[in-house]
Amino acid sequence: MKLITLNVWGGKQRDDLGVFLAKHSDVDVFCLQEVYDKAEGKDRYFSKQGIDLNHLDTLKGQLPDYECFYHPHLGDWWGLAIFIKKDLNVIDSGEVYVHKEKGFNYDLETLGHTAKNLQYATIQTDKGEHTVINFHGLYTGQGKDDTHERVVQSQNIVAFLKTLENPYVLAGDFNLNPTTESMNLLESHGMRNLIKEFGYTSTRTPLYEKEGKFADYVLVSGDIETLDFSVLPDVVSDHSPLYLEFA
Numbered sequence: 001m002k003l004i005t006l007n008v009w010g011g012k013q014r015d016d017l018g019v020f021l022a023k024h025s026d027v028d029v030f031c032l033q034e035v036y037d038k039a040e041g042k043d044r045y046f047s048k049q050g051i052d053l054n055h056l057d058t059l060k061g062q063l064p065d066y067e068c069f070y071h072p073h074l075g076d077w078w079g080l081a082i083f084i085k086k087d088l089n090v091i092d093s094g095e096v097y098v099h100k101e102k103g104f105n106y107d108l109e110t111l112g113h114t115a116k117n118l119q120y121a122t123i124q125t126d127k128g129e130h131t132v133i134n135f136h137g138l139y140t141g142q143g144k145d146d147t148h149e150r151v152v153q154s155q156n157i158v159a160f161l162k163t164l165e166n167p168y169v170l171a172g173d174f175n176l177n178p179t180t181e182s183m184n185l186l187e188s189h190g191m192r193n194l195i196k197e198f199g200y201t202s203t204r205t206p207l208y209e210k211e212g213k214f215a216d217y218v219l220v221s222g223d224i225e226t227l228d229f230s231v232l233p234d235v236v237s238d239h240s241p242l243y244l245e246f247a
Contacts, residue, residue, distance in 0.1 A: 005171035007239035011052030031134040039077040098156035135172035208238040
């Protein structure tokens with residue numbers, strides 16, 4: 001099975017992203033973060049010039065051979081999308097909140113401090129069930145080091161992973177530095193951190209001009225066989241796409 005995870009940056013590069021998606025039409029699963037859906041008049045803070053406020057519809061048009069699963073964590077208009085090839089058998093899907101709760105009013109907290117969920121889909125394969133988990137971790141505006149809430153977020157993620165009885169992949173924009181306790185909690189659960197294992201030192205493209213080049217990760221359970229993994233060079237966001245082929 002082939003998977004790509006990418007923070008799509010609100011669809012700012014939607015045309016280039018469409019070309020990229022077409023080029024990777026052999027990919028089985030796309031895990032996407034920062035996907036807007038019918039956000040006109042709803043986004044008072046996050047909208048910037050160039051964002052596609054209807055990016056979910058744009059993506060559906062660019063990925064006609066895929067089934068879309070959408071779980072927003074800010075209102076009903078900004079969040080996570082998994083696109084899965086229609087010929088695959090999805091036997092379960094859903095979401096679990098790991099920071100705050102669905103409908104949390106972020107106006108009461110620091111800007112950007114929204115509720116956070118895990119989006120998951122379990123797929124029947126020739127080798128049994130595999131669960132793909134899409135994640136966009138807590139943003140604080142204070143860098144990507146540990147905070148109490150990030151540690152609790154990781155503890156809640158591990159609690160969900162303990163409910164799974166099949167191999168799984170956890171992918172997305174974690175908003176974490178690799179040496180944090182928050183990341184260590186996930187690795188200590190028995191997952192392999194492929195960014196660390198393959199020696200990558202950045203998951204950001206030249207469109208990202210700030211310090212700190214880590215954000216995106218793919219972690220896999222110990223029973224996942226990694227056939228190929230890479231940080232792709234395509235510049236279709238300020239985040240790099242991550243590619244995984246696994247069994």
